[in-house]
Amino acid sequence: MEAVEDIVIVGAGIAGLTTALGLHRLGIRSLVLESSDGLRTMGFSLTTWTNAWRALDAVGIGEPLRRQYSQLFGTQTASTESGLSTVERQFDAPGTQRGHEIRCVQRRTLLETLANELPSSTIRYSSRVVSIEESGYLKLVHLSDGSILKAKVLIGCDGVHSAVAKWLGFKKPSFAGRSAIRGCVYYEQGHNFEPKPFRYFGEGVRSGVIPCNDKSIYWFFTFSSSSQNEEMEESPAKMKQFVLGKLGKIPDNMRAAIEKTEPDDFILSPLRFRPPWEILLGNISKNNVCVAGDAFHPMTPDIGQGGCAALEDGIVLARCLGEALRDKQGMSSEEEYKRIEMGLKSYAKERRWRAFELISTAYMVGYIQQSNGKVLNFLRERVLASFLARLRLKMASYDCGKLRAS
Numbered sequence: 130m131e132a133v134e135d136i137v138i139v140g141a142g143i144a145g146l147t148t149a150l151g152l153h154r155l156g157i158r159s160l161v162l163e164s165s166d167g168l169r170t171m172g173f174s175l176t177t178w179t180n181a182w183r184a185l186d187a188v189g190i191g192e193p194l195r196r197q198y199s200q201l202f203g204t205q206t207a208s209t210e211s212g213l214s215t216v217e218r219q220f221d222a223p224g225t226q227r228g229h230e231i232r233c234v235q236r237r238t239l240l241e242t243l244a245n246e247l248p249s250s251t252i253r254y255s256s257r258v259v260s261i262e263e264s265g266y267l268k269l270v271h272l273s274d275g276s277i278l279k280a281k282v283l284i285g286c287d288g289v290h291s292a293v294a295k296w297l298g299f300k301k302p303s304f305a306g307r308s309a310i311r312g313c314v315y316y317e318q319g320h321n322f323e324p325k326p327f328r329y330f331g332e333g334v335r336s337g338v339i340p341c342n343d344k345s346i347y348w349f350f351t352f353s354s355s356s357q358n359e360e361m362e363e364s365p366a367k368m369k370q371f372v373l374g375k376l377g378k379i380p381d382n383m384r385a386a387i388e389k390t391e392p393d394d395f396i397l398s399p400l401r402f403r404p405p406w407e408i409l410l411g412n413i414s415k416n417n418v419c420v421a422g423d424a425f426h427p428m429t430p431d432i433g434q435g436g437c438a439a440l441e442d443g444i445v446l447a448r449c450l451g452e453a454l455r456d457k458q459g460m461s462s463e464e465e466y467k468r469i470e471m472g473l474k475s476y477a478k479e480r481r482w483r484a485f486e487l488i489s490t491a492y493m494v495g496y497i498q499q500s501n502g503k504v505l506n507f508l509r510e511r512v513l514a515s516f517l518a519r520l521r522l523k524m525a526s527y528d529c530g531k532l533r534a535s
Contacts, residue, residue, distance in 0.1 A: 134160045136450070137270055137280035139293055141252050142169060143236075143436050144422025145286030146243035147443025149251055150188045151532050155451040158248075162272070164257035164287075168244060170237040171396065173313040174347035176326070176339060176433035178525035179229045184440035187532050190242050198232040199342045201325050204518060209331035209377030229522060233326075233339040233347050235313075236436075258287070261296045261418075266466040268418060282450065282469055283418045286439075289401050291424035297412045299420070302401040302427045305492070307499065308358055309351045309430065310368050310397050312390040319343050321382060329379050330498045335431070336376060338383045346386050349430070350375070351499065354399065365392035400429045402492060408485045413477035417469045421446055426484035431495035432521050434487050441529040442480060448532050449476040483527065490524055 136152065138145045141163035149159045163169070177185070177194075185191040203219040244252060255274075261283065262269040270278040285293020289302045314320075320340065328337040338348040350372045361367040372387055403426055413419060421442035428435050453472025457465055494517055 132276075133267070133279040134281070135454075136160070136282040136284065137162060137268075137278055138284045138286055139258050139270075139291075140164075140286035140288060140422070140424065141240070141244070141254075142286055142288060142422055142439070143239065143243075144424070144439035144442050145284070146240060146247070146252075147184065147188060147440050148284060148286065148421060148446050150190075150243055150246050151443050151447025152450065153247055153251070154188060154532055155447060157447075157451060157454060159251065160278070161247075161252045162256040162258060162270075162278075163252055163254050166255050168237070168240045170240065171398075173311055173394070173396070174233050174235050174339070174341055175239070175436035177232050177234045178433065178437050178521075179231065180434075180525050180527040180529065181437035181440050182230045182232075184437075184444045184529050187444045187529070188243075188246075190246060194234060194239065194242060195232070197238060197342065198234050199324050199340055201231045201233070201340070203323075203325040204328070204521075205325060206328045206330065206518065207379075209329045209334065209336070209379060211331075212378030229525060231326075231525070233341045235341060235345070235347075239436075258292045261292065266417070266462050281417060281465070282473075284446065285418070285420040285424045286422045288423045289427045291420060293418065294420050294424045297415055297418060297420060299403070299407060299411050302403050304354075305400040305402055305429050305495070306354060307351050307400045307429070307495070308354045308397060309349055309400055310361075310372055310395060311347070311349045312387065312394050312396070313341075314346045314348070314386050314389050314394070316344050316346070316389075320346055320386075322346060327380075327383065329377070329383075332375070332377055333499060334375050334377075335495070335499045336372075336379065336383075338386055348383070348386055348390075350387075351400065351430070351495070353499070358397065358399075362397050365395040368395045368397055400495075402428050402488055405485045405489045405492075408481060408488065413481060414470075414473035417466060417473065419446070419473045419476060425480070426488055428488045428491045429495045431491045431498060432487070432524055434491065434524055437525070438484065438487055441483070441527065444529045444532060445479050446476050448530065448534060449473065449479075451532065452534060487524060490520060494520065 136159035257273040260271040422439035449472040453468040
């Protein structure tokens with residue numbers, strides 16, 4: 130069985146659904162293939178910085194999300210060795226125009242909000258891509274159930290193990306040598322955390338807690354990996370014991386949040402990234418194929434920009450394709466193919482240096498924050514703490530623009 134689709138997006142994650150919704154807002158239909166039988170909600174929550182809210186507003190879902198999640202009005206970092214604060218920064222007064230807008234949004238809610246705005250036939254679940262072939266101006270997308278889709282445009286948003294990225298020539302993402310344990314906690318009567326992220330560094334680990342709203346808390350803990358990971362992977366109890374034993378001098382309410390976390394609300398995952406030089410030298414797009422999100426630029430979570438960058442990708446990609454496919458009636462297949470190719474090249478050009486900068490910055494920040502040498506510890510706490518806080522805000526100041534080019 131073969132079917133022809135104008136645009137096939139592989140992966141119903143943040144990048145895939147944002148791209149699909151952006152195209153939908155422009156009146157362009159797409160088909161999203163998701164390998165699992167439902168939306169992938171692994172990861173619990175993500176920090177949505179100012180740049181992410183610009184993208185969410187561009188596809189028209191910013192306001193419903195704002196109503197569900199508290200705005201954060203500052204950030205605080207502290208040493209786990211001394212327990213003393215190394216930097217505390219207040220953001221500007223409330224309002225997206227005058228200062229930074231930062232919230233912690235639950236991944237499930239974000240994906241459901243994106244999906245609910247799409248026509249019901251847009252997402253096809255249990256559709257795993259097994260191979261990709263060329264056929265003239267089309268790409269043949271072979272699925273695990275034996276069906277074949279013919280795509281005029283193929284977009285890979287299928288994560289760090291992307292089949293589309295592999296077809297474009299990208300290598301598997303590199304292991305950063307670190308892993309993360311994450312969790313979320315629900316307080317029926319409400320929690321007592323201030324509305325700002327709290328981060329703690331020292332002794333080779335990095336941890337933090339971020340309020341989502343008045344009743345939900347998201348926390349994270351990153352550490353250098355070892356053979357102990359395999360033992361913990363299937364045991365939330367061992368994860369909890371490991372984290373609690375490594376936290377150092379942190380406030381009692383953060384320790385209590387981890388102790389309160391239910392076994393099903395722990396997740397352990399290795400941290401992976403694409404080396405920045407591969408971003409500069411690799412094929413982000415080729416003919417009528419491209420990648421976005423983690424398939425394009427997997428990065429370590431140290432500046433909280435992975436999900437934000439995926440939202441940016443979706444807006445830029447939808448805009449570039451919208452321009453390419455505008456007024457296509459009466460266009461020959463060859464002309465349409467060339468316009469698609471140019472549209473994807475424009476997307477790649479716009480996103481290449483942004484992705485390079487984000488990956489490089491995240492890796493550098495993670496290295497500085499999690500290193501355990503005496504000299505670097507001194508520099509991190511006395512000299513670099515304020516610089517790193519400013520760097521986060523600089524990365525968050527980016528504007529991906531609107532869906533329609535002005």
